Amino acid sequence: xxxTTQPISMDSYxxxxxxxxCSHNNIATNDYITWYQQFPSQGPRFIIQGYKTKxxxxxASLFIPADRKSSTLSLPRVSLSDTAVYYCxxxxxxxxYKLSFGAGTTVTVRA
Amino acid sequence: DSGxxxxxxxxxxxxxxxxxxxxxxxxxxxxxxxxQQSLDQGLQFxxxxxxxxERAKGNILERFSAQQFPDLHSELNLSSLExxxxxxxFCASSVGxxxxxxxxxxxxxxxxxxxx
Numbered sequence: 001x002x003x004t005t006q007p008i009s010m011d012s013y014x015x016x017x018x019x020x021x022c023s024h025n026n027i028a029t030n031d032y033i034t035w036y037q038q039f040p041s042q043g044p045r046f047i048i049q050g051y052k053t054k055x056x057x058x059x060a061s062l063f064i065p066a067d068r069k070s071s072t073l074s075l076p077r078v079s080l081s082d083t084a085v086y087y088c089x090x091x092x093x094x095x096x097y098k099l100s101f102g103a104g105t106t107v108t109v110r111a
Numbered sequence: 112d113s114g115x116x117x118x119x120x121x122x123x124x125x126x127x128x129x130x131x132x133x134x135x136x137x138x139x140x141x142x143x144x145x146x147q148q149s150l151d152q153g154l155q156f157x158x159x160x161x162x163x164x165e166r167a168k169g170n171i172l173e174r175f176s177a178q179q180f181p182d183l184h185s186e187l188n189l190s191s192l193e194x195x196x197x198x199x200x201f202c203a204s205s206v207g208x209x210x211x212x213x214x215x216x217x218x219x220x221x222x223x224x225x226x227x
Contacts, residue, residue, distance in 0.1 A: 043113065043201045043218025101154040
């Protein structure tokens, strides 16, 4: 079980880049890193997933260093609508840790 | 729209009662997951079904039970309800049982349960 640690909260302003770092020191060789986003009163939504180096999609980028003991979710030019909770999950087999999402990082974007 | 349908959206009931929450997974998804989210807690995993069979269990109370039917929809039954059961209940689905490398969860919009 690869436990993850991420900041409880982060504040930002519109137009800025937000970087959320997740630590996963015990990540296993076959583990993937997945990030979800949750808006108030809605279910989490898959954002991005990666194994190593860098992954980019239309929503975010995911940076994973060579040792894979951490990962950084980057949200470019955030807007008010990016205010949400962001969860970092690590694991190949979700069943091993009962699909636990942890507390996540609450990102608040201000005008 | 994730493609996962949950009904009802809101449910208000009294202590001691029993309720049933329903979930229809995305077309083609075989796995269904149930989560509970209270105000002060994160998403708590309750139970997972894959193609009709129970696959994994979290800290689900004995008063709670679930099942997945042949048409793959799932129901979560909550009985002898207590005030503390008030929460947002989410259903999620995935193609497989999440033993693959890049499978993802797709969540419904949830059922808000209020126990008075």
